[in-house]
Structure formats: C-alpha cells, structure tokens
Amino acid sequence: MKGLLNWLFGAKRRSRTISFMIVIVSYIVLSLMIASGSLSRLMISLLVPVCAYIVAALGLNLNVGISGELNLGQAGFMSIGAFTAVILSGIFSANGMNPVLILLICIIAGAVMASVIGWLISVPVLKLQGDYLAIVTLAFGQIIMSLVNNLYVGFDANGLHFAFVTNTLELAEGGKMLISGPMGATGVSTASTFTAGFILVLCALFVVYNLIDSRSGRAIMAARDNRIAAESVGISVSRTKTLAFVISSCLAGAAGALYALNYSSFVATKFEFNDSILLLVYVVLGGLSNMSGTIISTALLVILPEMLRFLQFYRMLIYAVVLIVIMLVSNNEWLKVKAEQLKKKLTGKRKGVQQS
Amino acid sequence: MDYKKLVKGGLAALMALSMTACGNSGSSEGSGSSTEGGAGAIKLGASGPITGNAAVYGLAVQHAAEIAIEEVNALGGTQIEMNFQDDQADGEKAVSAYNALMDWGMQISLGTVTSGSGQAVAPNYAQDNIFAITPSGSSTAIIYRDATNNTDPYGVMFQMCFTDPNQGTASADYLKAHSELGSKIGIIYRSDDNYSTGIYNTFKAEADKLGLTIVDTETFVDSDTDYSVQVKKLADAGADIVFLPIYYQPASQILVEANKQGYTPKFFGCDGMDGILTLENFDTSLAEGLYMLTPFSADAEDEKTANFVKKYTDKYGEVPNQFAADAYDCIYAIKQAIDNAGITSDMSTDDITAAMIKEFTSMTFDGITGLSMTWSESGEVSKAPKAVIIENGVYVGVE
Numbered sequence: 001m002k003g004l005l006n007w008l009f010g011a012k013r014r015s016r017t018i019s020f021m022i023v024i025v026s027y028i029v030l031s032l033m034i035a036s037g038s039l040s041r042l043m044i045s046l047l048v049p050v051c052a053y054i055v056a057a058l059g060l061n062l063n064v065g066i067s068g069e070l071n072l073g074q075a076g077f078m079s080i081g082a083f084t085a086v087i088l089s090g091i092f093s094a095n096g097m098n099p100v101l102i103l104l105i106c107i108i109a110g111a112v113m114a115s116v117i118g119w120l121i122s123v124p125v126l127k128l129q130g131d132y133l134a135i136v137t138l139a140f141g142q143i144i145m146s147l148v149n150n151l152y153v154g155f156d157a158n159g160l161h162f163a164f165v166t167n168t169l170e171l172a173e174g175g176k177m178l179i180s181g182p183m184g185a186t187g188v189s190t191a192s193t194f195t196a197g198f199i200l201v202l203c204a205l206f207v208v209y210n211l212i213d214s215r216s217g218r219a220i221m222a223a224r225d226n227r228i229a230a231e232s233v234g235i236s237v238s239r240t241k242t243l244a245f246v247i248s249s250c251l252a253g254a255a256g257a258l259y260a261l262n263y264s265s266f267v268a269t270k271f272e273f274n275d276s277i278l279l280l281v282y283v284v285l286g287g288l289s290n291m292s293g294t295i296i297s298t299a300l301l302v303i304l305p306e307m308l309r310f311l312q313f314y315r316m317l318i319y320a321v322v323l324i325v326i327m328l329v330s331n332n333e334w335l336k337v338k339a340e341q342l343k344k345k346l347t348g349k350r351k352g353v354q355q356s
Numbered sequence: 357m358d359y360k361k362l363v364k365g366g367l368a369a370l371m372a373l374s375m376t377a378c379g380n381s382g383s384s385e386g387s388g389s390s391t392e393g394g395a396g397a398i399k400l401g402a403s404g405p406i407t408g409n410a411a412v413y414g415l416a417v418q419h420a421a422e423i424a425i426e427e428v429n430a431l432g433g434t435q436i437e438m439n440f441q442d443d444q445a446d447g448e449k450a451v452s453a454y455n456a457l458m459d460w461g462m463q464i465s466l467g468t469v470t471s472g473s474g475q476a477v478a479p480n481y482a483q484d485n486i487f488a489i490t491p492s493g494s495s496t497a498i499i500y501r502d503a504t505n506n507t508d509p510y511g512v513m514f515q516m517c518f519t520d521p522n523q524g525t526a527s528a529d530y531l532k533a534h535s536e537l538g539s540k541i542g543i544i545y546r547s548d549d550n551y552s553t554g555i556y557n558t559f560k561a562e563a564d565k566l567g568l569t570i571v572d573t574e575t576f577v578d579s580d581t582d583y584s585v586q587v588k589k590l591a592d593a594g595a596d597i598v599f600l601p602i603y604y605q606p607a608s609q610i611l612v613e614a615n616k617q618g619y620t621p622k623f624f625g626c627d628g629m630d631g632i633l634t635l636e637n638f639d640t641s642l643a644e645g646l647y648m649l650t651p652f653s654a655d656a657e658d659e660k661t662a663n664f665v666k667k668y669t670d671k672y673g674e675v676p677n678q679f680a681a682d683a684y685d686c687i688y689a690i691k692q693a694i695d696n697a698g699i700t701s702d703m704s705t706d707d708i709t710a711a712m713i714k715e716f717t718s719m720t721f722d723g724i725t726g727l728s729m730t731w732s733e734s735g736e737v738s739k740a741p742k743a744v745i746i747e748n749g750v751y752v753g754v755e
Contacts, residue, residue, distance in 0.1 A: 040455075040456075040459045041459050042455040042456045044455070146548065149577075150547065150548070154504075165547075167504070167557075169504075176502065177503075181550075182548050182552075182553055183475070183503060184472075184475075186475060186501075187479075187501055264479040264480075265447060265475045265476045267447065270447060270448065305449075306452050309442070315407065315442060316408070
C-alpha cells in the first residue's frame with residue numbers, strides 16, 4: 001500500500017496522479033449528483049462542452065506550455081474536428097448506426113483529420129518563431145472559419161455532395177443537408193454523453209503526460225528552453241516541435257468532434273478567433289505546463305458566466321472583473337510565499353505525527 | 357512592488373463586490389417589472405443577447421415585452437410572468453439559457469431574439485414540446501428541420517416576423533413596382549451571414565424572374581471594417597439604387613463611405629437596417645432618404661401603435677424599433693391564444709403546447725406590425741410588408 005502511494009505520489013508522478021484524481025473524483029461526484037437529481041438542467045447541459053474545452057485546452061497547453069509556441073488557432077482545429085464529425089455522423093446516422101459507435105468513429109476521424117491538417121500547417125509554420133508563428137496560426141484559424149462558412153455539404157442515396165460559395169446542390173429524394181454555409185451544421189443527431197467526455201479527458205491526460213515523460217517530451221522542453229543548445233546535442237528541433245503541434249491539433253480535433261455531436265445545430269463562426277483566445281486564457285490562468293490547473297480553470301471559466309446568470313446584464317462585466325482578480329491574485333508573490341509557508345507548516349506537522 | 361500589487365488586487369476585489377451588489381439590485385428590479393404576475397401567472401421564457409454585439413436587439417425585445425406584460429397583467433385577466441435570459445446571440449449560450457429557463461419552469465416561450473440562437477434551440481423546444489413564438493428570429497432554420505427545402509417543420513416553433521426568403525422576394529417585388537426609385541440595382545451583402553445570404557439568394561432569384569437589372573454585386577465578411585472598394589465598384593458600375601440586405605452597423609459604415617466618395621444612390625434595406633437611427637457616433641443625417649422594408653413604422657397613427665411608442669419612449673428614451681414592436685405583438689398574440697383556449701398555469705406543458713398550437717393556427721391577430729395576421733401549421737406568419745423612408749430622423753411610411 002505504502003509502495004503504491006509512493007509510486008503514485010512520488011516526485012515523478014505526483015502531478016499526473018493529481019490530474020487523474022481531479023477528473024475521476026469529479027466524474028463520480030457529478031454522476032452521483034445527476035443520479036440523485038440534485039444537478040440542474042443548466043449544469044447538466046454544460047458538462048459535455050466543459051469536457052470538450054478541457055481536451056482542447058490540454059492540447060493547447062502542450063503547444064504553448066510544453067513546446068513554448070504561441071498558438072492562436074486552436075479553435076480552427078476544433079472546427080475541423082467538429083465539421084468532420086458532422087459529415088460522418090450524417091452518413092452513419094442515415095444508416096441507423098449505434099450512436100456510441102458513431103461518436104467513437106467521429107472522435108477518431110476528427111482527431112485524425114485535425115492532425116493531418118495540423119501536420120500540413122506545421123511544415124511552413126514551425127519555421128517561424130514567436131510573434132510570427134502566432135500571427136500565422138491566427139490567420140489559419142480565420143481561413144478555416146471562412147472556408148467552412150462557404151461550404152455546402154449534402155448527403156443522399158447517391159453519396160456526398162459538395163458545393164462552395166453558392167449552394168448548387170440538388171439532392172435526391174430523402175437527401176439531407178449536413179452543412180449549409182453560414183447557416184452551419186443543422187439537424188445533427190446528438191450522440192455525446194458526459195461519460196464519453198470523461199473518457200476523452202482521461203485519454204487526453206494520458207497522451208499528454210506520457211508525451212511529457214517520454215524522451216520526445218524532454219526533447220520538446222529542451223528545444224523550448226534553448227533552441228541552440230538542443231540542436232547542438234543532436235535534437236531535431238523542427239521535428240520535436242512538429243510532434244507537439246500535431247498532437248495538440250489532434251486533441252483539438254477530438255474535442256471539436258465531441259462538442260459538435262452535443263448540439264443539434266451550430267455555426268462555423270462559433271470557432272472564431274475569440275474562442276482561440278478564450279482557450280489560451282484557460283491555459284494561462286491554469287498555469288503554463290500545469291495540466292491540473294488547465295482542467296480546473298477551464299471548468300471554472302466555462303461555468304462561471306452561467307453561474308452569474310442572476311446578475312442579468314452585469315454578468316459579463318463581473319466575469320471580466322473576476323478574470324482580472326484571478327490573474328492578479330495568482331501572480332501575487334506575497335500570497336505565493338504565504339502559501340509556501342502554510343504548506344511547509346502542514347507537511348511538517350504531518351511528518352511529526354507520523355514519527356510519533 | 358508587492359504591496360502595490362496587493363492594493364491593486366484588493367481594489368479590484370472591492371470593485372467586484374460593489375458590482376455584485378449593483379447587479380443584485382438591478383436584477384431584482386428587472387424581474388420586479390416583469391414578474392408582477394401574481395398567483396397563477398403563466399411562466400413565459402425568453403432568451404436574447406442583452407450583452408455583446410447584438411445587444412440592441414435583445415434589449416429592444418426585452419423592454420417591449422416587459423411593457424406589454426405590464427399592460428396585460430394590469431387588465432386583471434391572464435397573468436404572465438417573464439424570465440429573460442442572456443444568450444449573447446450564440447448557439448451554445450442559447451442552449452444554456454434554454455436549460456436555465458427549463459430549470460425555472462417555463463411553460464410558454466418567446467424563443468430567441470436572433471436566428472443563430474434560434475436554430476440551435478429549436479430541436480430542444482421540439483423535444484420538450486414547449487410552444488415558442490420568436491419575435492425576430494427570421495431564419496427558416498428556426499421553424500424547419502430541413503431549412504434548405506423548407507420542409508419538416510418542428511411544429512412548436514412560430515415566428516412573428518417575416519422569414520428571410522420572404523423579405524428578399526418582397527424587396528424585389530417592391531423595386532419592380534416602384535421603378536422610379538432606380539433601375540440599375542447594386543447589392544452589397546455579407547457572405548458569411550445566414551440572414552444576409554438568405555435574403556440575397558431569394559432577392560436574386562425573384563429579380564431574375566421579374567427582369568430587374570442587377571449591375572453589380574459586392575460582398576464582405578464580418579471582420580471587414582473598410583467598405584471603400586465595394587462602394588467604389590458600385591459607383592463605377594453606375595448603380596442608382598443599392599440594396600443592402602445587412603444589419604445596420606455595417607450599413608452605417610457603407611453610408612459614411614458613400615458620403616465620403618460623393619456617391620449618392622438611393623439605399624434600400626430590410627428589417628436588419630432597423631436600429632440605424634439609434635446607433636451611437638453615427639451621423640443620422642446620412643441615413644436620410646434610406647428606404648427599408650419593415651412591417652412596423654413608429655409614426656403610424658393608430659391608437660395601439662401611438663400608445664406603445666409613447667410608453668416605450670417615456671421609459672427608455674428612444675423610439676422603439678421593429679424588434680420591439682414584434683415582441684410587443686408576440687405578448688398580445690400569446691395572451692389572445694391563452695384567453696381563447698382558457699389556458700391556466702396549472703395545466704401540463706403538453707396540454708398548453710397543444711392548445712397554443714391549435715389557437716395560433718386557427719386565430720387571426722391584429723397587432724401593431726400588421727392586421728389580420730395568420731399562422732400556417734409550420735409556424736410562418738402571413739402579414740403585409742410595409743416600406744418606410746427615413747425623413748428628418750424618423751420613419752415615414754410610404755406606399
């Protein structure tokens with residue numbers, strides 16, 4: 001037992017264990033609350049989007065925190081995943097497939113699609129650094145949004161039909177529009193569940209932590225901390241950065257698919273620049289490279305505006321003020337020192353008890 | 357340095373607390389004006405943007421609905437209690453707002469103010485079988501599952517305003533009938549917007565059918581802030597009437613740009629143009645002579661409109677727009693249906709919904725946005741469009 005605890009909470013694995021525990025414990029607590037009926041419809045409806053945003057934010061943290069590249073296009077990758085999922089679910093649900101299976105296929109397909117495009121983007125993008133990279137990823141997000149905004153996809157007995165800019169599709173009897181330009185995806189058969197979201201978050205954590213603790217992960221961090229030094233010991237910087245970028249976009253794609261199948265209708269402008277920034281806010285507030293922090297801050301910041309509904313139109317004002325307060329408090333040196341002292345006191349006492 | 361940071365943090369926290377206090381009093385006041393329903397009041401839900409870019413629409417609907425509910429409740433018969441939730445004109449937030457309303461116990465709904473939100477929550481309304489009539493959600497995707505062919509209606513979703521395709525057709529018909537306005541039509545529309553492309557597509561189809569001459573079509577997207585190229589091209593093409601099926605913020609910038617370039621065609625818009633006179637930092641003299649197709653003009657002299665405009669102006673210091681008028685009509689239409697069907701607040705929502713649908717598809721309603729309105733079973737309204745022109749800073753009805 002003690003050996004297991006040491007293994008779980010040892011210096012090497014502590015943060016990993018804590019992240020998994022946060023997710024598993026909150027899943028159990030929330031499931032119990034749903035079962036006992038003590039959770040409002042509003043809160044239940046937020047569970048899946050929170051899971052989706054957590055997965056996308058974890059991916060972004062890998063990119064921004066671990067790899068040290070500022071990415072302002074994460075919502076674009078979510079969009080790719082989301083609309084891939086919409087097309088596939090349209091095809092499969094017409095065949096009457098089991099929703100759980102559809103969700104699984106859509107998440108995998110969304111992740112693969114986003115990774116492929118992420119890899120394509122990374123070829124020119126990762127030659128750039130710092131501000132330039134941020135600008136290119138930002139532009140990428142906008143391009144994806146504009147493309148999807150002008151895309152028309154329909155499905156009928158003859159298969160898939162595509163059109164661009166103007167809707168020229170003429171579907172056969174019983175055909176269905178899956179994506180209709182600025183009207184976005186309509187009539188999506190929802191399949192996402194909280195359990196699916198929970199499993200996806202666990203998978204994302206597993207991927208992220210295993211990458212960080214691997215040889216590649218250490219190479220990624222070495223390339224972040226000192227590019228020249230890393231290159232001098234034989235690390236291929238562009239390869240390691242590409243790896244982080246692709247895995248980050250892969251997670252965003254999976255998150256997008258989960259998000260898409262939770263709503264029966266959504267538009268391409270949902271995944272705009274502001275949402276990329278929001279994801280970045282979740283990551284920065286939670287702490288760069290701090291996965292537990294990302295999970296907590298994402299959940300808090302997605303739920304907070306909904307909790308503030310009783311404030312009516314002061315709501316978004318208070319939300320902004322709360323953001324500023326959190327930023328100031330979490331960066332306050334004095335509080336940090338006090339927290340350290342408190343921690344030392346507590347752990348010191350505990351040791352004392354154990355010895356006696 | 358640390359000390360300073362602490363002081364800053366403390367101040368921010370204090371501000372937050374004081375704001376919370378304000379917020380509380382604000383909300384209780386807000387609900388006070390709309391929840392005077394008393395015992396047995398019917399719970400009416402609504403959602404719309406009261407913060408963010410589209411807030412002017414949400415606030416107009418909220419204010420007008422509150423005025424109408426006060427009047428209805430003062431009559432002593434049917435009592436209505438309203439809960440208006442913010443959805444920031446975003447589909448995801450609209451679903452949250454819908455669930456917040458369901459937690460509250462909504463029985464009848466005003467749906468959503470904007471189209472994008474409306475198409476996101478329409479399936480939820482259908483699933484939970486709650487009757488909704490949207491004052492201003494004009495997209496066909498709100499009432500039809502298949503919005504491309506306009507088939508397979510949800511059945512529980514009704515509209516008080518025209519659908520987008522209707523507006524395009526009506527605009528083309530109007531221009532055909534009033535060829536003195538101009539014969540060379542130029543168009544600027546927003547290509548990434550559902551509302552704008554919806555109107556443009558049907559306008560184009562109808563114009564082709566009627567043989568109208570479209571000399572140039574220009575597009576822009578949401579993030580554009582400069583319209584000089586589009587305006588220049590229209591001027592070069594010699595368009596003497598410019599059709600703007602867009603919302604009023606970009607339209608105002610187009611008017612400013614045309615003025616700067618000395619280009620003076622006639623401008624013609626749809627209901628999204630409504631609100632241009634209340635836009636801050638906009639020289640409203642530029643909107644003089646602007647035509648728009650809207651079912652409501654605040655200068656109408658009938659008693660109902662005059663009463664509503666006076667109350668709204670007294671209370672909120674601005675002339676109500678078409679969104680407000682549609683919301684006002686929604687409340688009275690709902691009241692009429694409730695009275696006719698004898699709906700009470702202790703009925704189950706399934707019974708209420710069934711009764712509301714039966715009334716709405718069979719009754720005739722006279723409101724301030726039109727007389728003898730009727731609704732089809734798919735939820736579309738049938739009423740006559742009116743054209744107005746802006747003269748001396750007010751809407752004036754034209755034939």
